[in-house]
Amino acid sequence: MELVEKMLGGDERSLSHLITLAERNAPEVPQIMKEICSRTGRAYCIGVTGPPGSGKSTLVDRLTAIARGKGLSVGIIAADPTSPFSGGAVLGDRIRMQQHYLDSGVFIRSMATRGSLGGLPHAARRVTKLLDAFGKDIIILETVGVGQTELDVVEAADTTLVVLFPGGGDAIQTMKAGLMEIADIFVVNKADRPGAEQVVGELEAMLSLNPKDSHWQVTVLTTQAINNIGIEELYQEIERHRSVLESTGQLSLQRHEQLKKELVRAIEQGVSEQLSRLMAKDQNLVALSEKVARGEIDPYSTAREILGNRAMLKDWLSKLKDEG
Amino acid sequence: MELVEKMLGGDERSLSHLITLAERNAPEVPQIMKEICSRTGRAYCIGVTGPPGSGKSTLVDRLTAIARGKGLSVGIIAADPTSPFSGGAVLGDRIRMQQHYLDSGVFIRSMATRGSLGGLPHAARRVTKLLDAFGKDIIILETVGVGQTELDVVEAADTTLVVLFPGGGDAIQTMKAGLMEIADIFVVNKADRPGAEQVVGELEAMLSLNPKDSHWQVTVLTTQAINNIGIEELYQEIERHRSVLESTGQLSLQRHEQLKKELVRAIEQGVSEQLSRLMAKDQNLVALSEKVARGEIDPYSTAREILGNRAMLKDWLSKLKDEG
Numbered sequence: 001m002e003l004v005e006k007m008l009g010g011d012e013r014s015l016s017h018l019i020t021l022a023e024r025n026a027p028e029v030p031q032i033m034k035e036i037c038s039r040t041g042r043a044y045c046i047g048v049t050g051p052p053g054s055g056k057s058t059l060v061d062r063l064t065a066i067a068r069g070k071g072l073s074v075g076i077i078a079a080d081p082t083s084p085f086s087g088g089a090v091l092g093d094r095i096r097m098q099q100h101y102l103d104s105g106v107f108i109r110s111m112a113t114r115g116s117l118g119g120l121p122h123a124a125r126r127v128t129k130l131l132d133a134f135g136k137d138i139i140i141l142e143t144v145g146v147g148q149t150e151l152d153v154v155e156a157a158d159t160t161l162v163v164l165f166p167g168g169g170d171a172i173q174t175m176k177a178g179l180m181e182i183a184d185i186f187v188v189n190k191a192d193r194p195g196a197e198q199v200v201g202e203l204e205a206m207l208s209l210n211p212k213d214s215h216w217q218v219t220v221l222t223t224q225a226i227n228n229i230g231i232e233e234l235y236q237e238i239e240r241h242r243s244v245l246e247s248t249g250q251l252s253l254q255r256h257e258q259l260k261k262e263l264v265r266a267i268e269q270g271v272s273e274q275l276s277r278l279m280a281k282d283q284n285l286v287a288l289s290e291k292v293a294r295g296e297i298d299p300y301s302t303a304r305e306i307l308g309n310r311a312m313l314k315d316w317l318s319k320l321k322d323e324g
Numbered sequence: 325m326e327l328v329e330k331m332l333g334g335d336e337r338s339l340s341h342l343i344t345l346a347e348r349n350a351p352e353v354p355q356i357m358k359e360i361c362s363r364t365g366r367a368y369c370i371g372v373t374g375p376p377g378s379g380k381s382t383l384v385d386r387l388t389a390i391a392r393g394k395g396l397s398v399g400i401i402a403a404d405p406t407s408p409f410s411g412g413a414v415l416g417d418r419i420r421m422q423q424h425y426l427d428s429g430v431f432i433r434s435m436a437t438r439g440s441l442g443g444l445p446h447a448a449r450r451v452t453k454l455l456d457a458f459g460k461d462i463i464i465l466e467t468v469g470v471g472q473t474e475l476d477v478v479e480a481a482d483t484t485l486v487v488l489f490p491g492g493g494d495a496i497q498t499m500k501a502g503l504m505e506i507a508d509i510f511v512v513n514k515a516d517r518p519g520a521e522q523v524v525g526e527l528e529a530m531l532s533l534n535p536k537d538s539h540w541q542v543t544v545l546t547t548q549a550i551n552n553i554g555i556e557e558l559y560q561e562i563e564r565h566r567s568v569l570e571s572t573g574q575l576s577l578q579r580h581e582q583l584k585k586e587l588v589r590a591i592e593q594g595v596s597e598q599l600s601r602l603m604a605k606d607q608n609l610v611a612l613s614e615k616v617a618r619g620e621i622d623p624y625s626t627a628r629e630i631l632g633n634r635a636m637l638k639d640w641l642s643k644l645k646d647e648g
Contacts (some may be wrong), residue, residue, distance in 0.1 A: 019604060030627070033624040034621075034624070035621050037619065040619070041619055128623075186462035232359075256617035256618070259623055260616060260617050263612070263627060264600070266627030266628075267599060267627045268592070268595070270628065271592070271595050271631070275588065275592060276588070288587070289587055292587045293584050295362075298357040298360075299357070299583055299587040299590050300357040301354040301355065301357060301358035303354070303591045304590075304594065305523060305592065307594040307595070
C-alpha cells in the first residue's frame with residue numbers, strides 16, 4: 001500500500017490517515033497490519049490510567065518532556081475524553097501542551113470517540129502498532145480508568161501507571177474498581193494536597209496484603225506533576241520496571257499473549273461483522289429476530305438453537321463465501 | 325427447572341441463585357430465559373449513571389422510598405463498584421440503606437465483578453429480566469458512567485438518569501464522555517453546593533444546541549438527595565417520561581430493539597465460546613496462533629485468512645458438532 005510506504009518513510013499525514021483507518025477497524029486494516037508487522041515490536045508502551053481529575057495529562061506532558069530530553073521520540077494516544085490531548089481541556093492546558101504539539105519528535109493523537117457511544121474497543125492496540133512502525137521510541141496511552149477502557153490500556157501497555165490523587169475517593173474504592181489489579185506503578189499525584197500520605201498508606205497496606213507477583217513488586221510513588229516534582233523519579237521507576245520485564249523474559253511473554261488475544265478478537269470481530277450482514281438478509285434469521293423482538297421467544301435459547309443447527313450454519317457458510 | 329418454578333413462586337433464595345447464574349452467563353441461561361420469557365416485559369427499568377461522587381446511591385435510596393410509598397415493589401442492581409449497595413461504601417451509607425435491606429418489597433443485588441477485570445458485560449439485561457419475572461414493578465440499575473458500563477445501562481433501561489454534581493468536572497467534559505447522548509433526564513445533585521446553577525446552565529445550553537428527539541425533550545432537574553429535596557419532582561419526571569414513551573409507542577420500539585440486540589449478542593457469545601475451545605485444540609489454529617505470538621505474521625491478516633478459508637470453517641463445523 002502506498003499509504004503504508006509513505007508512513008514508513010516518515011510521512012506524518014499518512015500516519016494520521018492510517019490511524020483513522022485503524023481506529024475504525026476499516027477493511028484495509030488486515031493489509032496494513034500485514035505490511036507493518038516486521039517493523040513493530042521495538043517501541044515501549046506506557047499506559048497511564050486513573051480517575052478524572054487525577055492529573056494524568058499533566059503527568060504525560062512531564063514524562064514526555066523527560067523522554068524528549070533523552071533524545072527519544074514519543075507518540076501519545078489520549079483515549080481519555082477529559083484529556084487536553086483529546087480537546088476536552090481548559091485553555092491553560094492547551095497552551096501548556098503546545099510545546100509538544102510544535103515538537104516534531106512528538107506525535108499526539110486523540111481518540112475522541114473512545115468512552116463515547118460508538119467508540120470501538122481494542123483500537124489502542126492497532127494504533128499503538130502504527131506508532132511503533134512509524135519509529136516512535138516511547139508510546140504513551142492515556143485513558144480514564146473505569147471499565148472497558150482500563151482493560152484496553154493493560155492489553156496494549158508494557159508498563160501501566162495508575163494515577164490517583166488525595167480527595168479522589170479512597171483507596172478501597174479504587175481496588176474495587178479493578179485498578180488495583182492492573183497497576184505496575186501507583187502514582188499519587190497532587191501530593192501537596194492534604195490526605196496524600198493517607199492514600200499512599202492505604203495503597204501500601206493493600207499491596208502488602210496482595211500476593212506478590214514473582215517478577216515485580218508494585219510500588220507507590222508521589223508526584224506533583226504541575227510543579228514538576230517527583231517526575232524524574234517516576235521516569236526512573238518506569239525504566240526499572242522495563243529492565244525487570246526484559247531481564248526476566250516477562251516482556252516477550254506479555255507481548256506474545258497480547259498478540260494471541262488479538263488474533264482471537266480479530267476472528268471474533270470478523271464473525272460478528274458477517275453475522276450482522278446475515279441478520280439483515282437471511283430470511284430465517286430475520287423471522288427469528290422478529291419473533292424475539294415481539295417477546296414470543298427469548299434471545300438466549302434462540303441463539304443456542306441457531307448455533308446447534310448444523311444445516312443453518314452450513315447455509316450461512318455458503319452465503320458468506322458468496323459475499324467474498 | 326425447579327429453580328425457576330420456585331423463583332416464580334416468590335422464593336428470593338432461588339432468585340439470588342438464578343441471578344448468579346445469569347451474571348456468569350452459565351450454560352443454564354438459555355433454558356432459564358426460555359422459561360421466564362412469558363413472564364417478562366411488565367417491569368419498568370430506570371438506569372442511574374454518573375461519575376463517582378455524584379450521589380447516585382443516595383438518589384436511588386430516595387427514589388426507592390417513594391416507589392415503596394406508592395405500594396410498588398423495587399429491584400435494585402448496583403453495578404457501581406463504589407456504591408454502598410455493592411459494599412463499597414462508608415459505614416454511614418450502609419446503615420442508611422438498611423431500611424431497604426429489611427423491606428421485603430425491595431430486592432437489592434450488587435454486581436461486584438462489574439467494572440473490574442473479569443466482569444461480564446451485558447449481564448444487566450439478563451438480571452433485569454429475572455427481577456421482572458419475579459414480579460418487581462420498578463427495577464433500578466445503578467452504575468458508574470464511564471465507558472462500557474454506561475452502555476449496558478442504556479441497553480437495559482427504559483429511562484436513563486445521568487447524575488452530575490457541582491465540582492465534578494464541567495459539563496463539556498461530560499458531553500465528551502458520552503453521557504450527553506444517553507440521558508433522558510439530567511439530575512444535578514448536591515445542588516446546594518456552589519456552582520450548581522452553572523452546571524444546569526451549561527447542560528441546558530448544550531441541550532438547546534443538540535437536535536431534539538421527536539418524542540422527548542431531555543430535561544435538567546436539581547436535587548439534594550441527602551436532604552430529600554427535589555426527589556418527588558424527579559420521580560414525577562420519570563413518570564412523565566414513561567407516559568410519553570408509552571403513548572408514542574416508543575417504549576415497545578425500544579424494547580424490540582433491545583431484544584434483537586440481545587439475540588445477536590447471544591449468538592456472538594456462543595461463537596466466541598466455541599472459538600476459544602477450538603483455539604486450544606485445533607492443530608492448525610494452535611500453529612497459527614504461535615506464529616502470531618512470535619511476530620512472524622500479524623493477527624489481523626491471519627484472522628482474515630482463517631475466515632476466508634472455507635475448508636477450515638467446514639472442518640470447524642464438524643468439530644463443533646462433535647462437541648455437542
